Amino acid sequence: MEAALDWVVDPYRFEFMRRALMVLLIVSVVGGVVGTFVVHKGLAFSGDALAHSTLAGVAIAFVNGANVSVGALIAAVATALGIGWTQRRGRVSYDTAIGILFVAMFSLGILVISRRSSYTPDLFSFVFGNILGVTDADLLGALLLGIGTLLFVAAFRRELVIVAYDPATAATVGIPVRFFQYALLVLIAVAVVVALKAIGIVLVNAMLIVPAATASLLVRRIDRIMWLSVAFGAIASVVGLHVSFHADVATSPAIVLVACGGFALALVLTARRRSSVITEAIAMMSGVAR
Amino acid sequence: MSTSSPTQRIGEPDHEHAREPRPPDHSHESFALEVRDLWAGYPGQPPAIEAVDLRVPVGEIVGLVGPNGAGKSTLFKSILGLIEPLRGEVFAFDRPIHEARTEVAYMPQLEEVDWNFPVSVRDVVLMGSYRRMVPFRGWSRADRDAADVALEQVQLTQYASRQVGELSGGQRRRVLMARAIARDAHLLLLDEPFAGLDAAVQHDLLEILDKLAKDGRSVLIATHDLACVASCSDDAVCLNKRVIASGPPATVLTEEVLAETFDRHLLTVGPLRAAVVHDEHLDGD
Numbered sequence: 001m002e003a004a005l006d007w008v009v010d011p012y013r014f015e016f017m018r019r020a021l022m023v024l025l026i027v028s029v030v031g032g033v034v035g036t037f038v039v040h041k042g043l044a045f046s047g048d049a050l051a052h053s054t055l056a057g058v059a060i061a062f063v064n065g066a067n068v069s070v071g072a073l074i075a076a077v078a079t080a081l082g083i084g085w086t087q088r089r090g091r092v093s094y095d096t097a098i099g100i101l102f103v104a105m106f107s108l109g110i111l112v113i114s115r116r117s118s119y120t121p122d123l124f125s126f127v128f129g130n131i132l133g134v135t136d137a138d139l140l141g142a143l144l145l146g147i148g149t150l151l152f153v154a155a156f157r158r159e160l161v162i163v164a165y166d167p168a169t170a171a172t173v174g175i176p177v178r179f180f181q182y183a184l185l186v187l188i189a190v191a192v193v194v195a196l197k198a199i200g201i202v203l204v205n206a207m208l209i210v211p212a213a214t215a216s217l218l219v220r221r222i223d224r225i226m227w228l229s230v231a232f233g234a235i236a237s238v239v240g241l242h243v244s245f246h247a248d249v250a251t252s253p254a255i256v257l258v259a260c261g262g263f264a265l266a267l268v269l270t271a272r273r274r275s276s277v278i279t280e281a282i283a284m285m286s287g288v289a290r
Numbered sequence: 291m292s293t294s295s296p297t298q299r300i301g302e303p304d305h306e307h308a309r310e311p312r313p314p315d316h317s318h319e320s321f322a323l324e325v326r327d328l329w330a331g332y333p334g335q336p337p338a339i340e341a342v343d344l345r346v347p348v349g350e351i352v353g354l355v356g357p358n359g360a361g362k363s364t365l366f367k368s369i370l371g372l373i374e375p376l377r378g379e380v381f382a383f384d385r386p387i388h389e390a391r392t393e394v395a396y397m398p399q400l401e402e403v404d405w406n407f408p409v410s411v412r413d414v415v416l417m418g419s420y421r422r423m424v425p426f427r428g429w430s431r432a433d434r435d436a437a438d439v440a441l442e443q444v445q446l447t448q449y450a451s452r453q454v455g456e457l458s459g460g461q462r463r464r465v466l467m468a469r470a471i472a473r474d475a476h477l478l479l480l481d482e483p484f485a486g487l488d489a490a491v492q493h494d495l496l497e498i499l500d501k502l503a504k505d506g507r508s509v510l511i512a513t514h515d516l517a518c519v520a521s522c523s524d525d526a527v528c529l530n531k532r533v534i535a536s537g538p539p540a541t542v543l544t545e546e547v548l549a550e551t552f553d554r555h556l557l558t559v560g561p562l563r564a565a566v567v568h569d570e571h572l573d574g575d
Contacts, residue, residue: 040407155425162417166403169469172370172396173420220453222408 011245020131020198020241020251023139026146027195027207028233033153034191035212035233036226037184041164045095046083046185048205049102051192053079055109055201058126063112068126069141072196076189079105084182129200129252131241142194149190152183160184161222199252207233210259217266232262320384322346322477322508323369328378330361330368337376338364340532344510346477346525348383351499351509353519353539356529357552362512363399365529366481370396382477392421395473397466397480405455405462412450414465415440418472440472443498445491459486467495471502478502478509484518496522516543 011017038047054072061071079101086097113123125133153160162170163180171177188208195204215228240255247254323346331337339361346352356362368375371388382390395418418440419433429437441447444464449457454465463483470478478499484492499509500522513519519526519539526542528534528551535547 036408041404156423158417158420158427158429159423161407161409161413162420164404165407165409165414165417166398168367168370168372168398168402169396169417171372172391172394173473174391174422175420176423216408220408221410221413225408 007242007246011242016132016134017241017245019134019136019139021238023134023142023198024131024237024241024255025234026139026142027198028211028237029230030146030149030191030194031207032211032215032228032230032233033150033226034187035208036215036222036229037160037164038188038208039212039216040222040225041184043184043188044205044209046080046098047188047192047208049083049098049105050076050079050185050189051196051201051204052102053105054192054196055127056105056112057109058123059109059112062123063116068122069138069193069197072126073145073190073193075105076193077186080185080189081182084185087181088178125200126196127201128250129196129198129203131198131244131251134197138197142197145190145194149187149194152187156180156183199255203252203256206256206259210256210263211236214259214263214266217263217270232259236262320348321381322348322350322383323387323479323510324381324384325365325369326379326381328365328368328380329376330364330373330378331376332364332373338531339368339529342378342529342533344527344533344536346508346510348476348508349503349506350524351503351511351522352525352527353523354510354512354527354529355514355516355519355551356512357514360530360551362529363481366396366479366512369479370394390477393476395470395475395478397470397478397483399481400459400462400466403462403466407454409454410451411446411454411457411465412437412441414454415468415472418469419474436472436474437468440468443471444468445494460488460491463487464491464495467498471498476507478507480509480511482512482514484513484515492518516548519543 012021038044054076057071057073057075058068059071060066060075061068082101083098086092086101087094092100159170159175159180160183162173162175163177164184167177167181170180191208192204195207199207211229211233212225214232215225219225219228236259237255240258241251243249243258244251244254323344325342325344328339328342328344329337330339342361342365344352344354344365354362354365364373367373368378369380369387371380380387382394387394415437416429416433419429419436438447438450441450444467446461446464446468449461454462457465463486467480467483470480483495487495496518499511503509503524511519511523520543521539523539525537526539527536528542528547530551530553534551535542535544
């Protein structure tokens, strides 16, 4: 019993672990809320593209001695607007256009990094995530961006939902559909940047998709999916953080694997529930049940 | 796609829905909807509709008939400003239509809507109550009551908390109809509201529309269903890229007009309201 308590409490004797926990909770809230739209509007690939595009901003800011997170934010928002633009005007298919933006921005990032001959560990902490490198400034930045995201979603939840469900009718009732379609992409960009330092470019999309996808297996209303995906994200973060601390493994893959394990579990549980409904129906039809 | 079913639809709408004939002269009225010389289409293609003039008098039901590809949905979308008209003007209640948004309810075709989105039937109907953008505002008690009444009218109360994607095609149409009703607008634009509905439900919805019209609401219905237009609307407009004819159904739905509207050969049986059209266009969705 005491050992279990130690397992839970021990890590937080360290300040960097307390900071890590806080930033992961912010990531879970933002990722859960924004991720619900990502999953249900089929924007997973956009999320991944936005994550990878940040490398260009990170690299350029790093080389010029500017704030790397601000560079990431600018790159992600610019890419979000680019995705929105190709969505409306593109003469190639949407996913092709995103794929091109994605590789262009990522290549730009690698190109800029390659001009520096020395090893740049700080940059690679952005690629793979470095939860222990989260500073107070990072935490504050994540908190402000997170609050901004939540306020926007709370303020315009009706508009976001109506546009997502039925953009044509949304336009007829005077909702600026284009604005909200762009806004959603910018929200994804912001959510990506909030999680970037902690989780890393390669895995950040997981924090948007996996908890929301898990929640969507269990409940069917958008507000409930949001709440539940925040909870799943937080649970995966805390469990993953502890596993990484005690087993001495990288944090972000630990968190993502725990989240994916949760998804698999939900999949199995709901599959059984679905099949039991079917079994019951068959039994009823054949006059056996009750 | 079969070409044999139109006969079954004929005559389903019954006499109780047949509206009293009115004098064809509308000059004394103001119009719920007035479309003047409207041209619209998609970039890089010839116009889908040309020089369309159309009027919906206040308190009347106007049926818009035409084959698939005749431009019915394009007309609706350009009326609503969803696609920019190439030319022409649209007025609702004597104002440019974009100034009269709260007076207009629109029921789109099923494929315009994302049925997998995680919203319940009641959530969708509530959307009809949306008036304007007010940050942090939720739905009011009155909005919820209006949604519940509309759900009851289309007989979907028992499905209120279902996710919309779980409904059948006919039920989905009823949800969109309920949303249009909940909007409490004075002009309803309904794009194929009856397709895929069985006769009983269609009957009930027609009754609702009839009630709305008696209440002073105006309705424009795009439909394949000639029988419905013949029996339930005050005016009919035949569209095939341009307006072939418009006026009271009895004078408009003639063999010649329908032949021109539907391109192919058709056969009218009995006095107008039983028009059988042998044309694959009629069996859309």
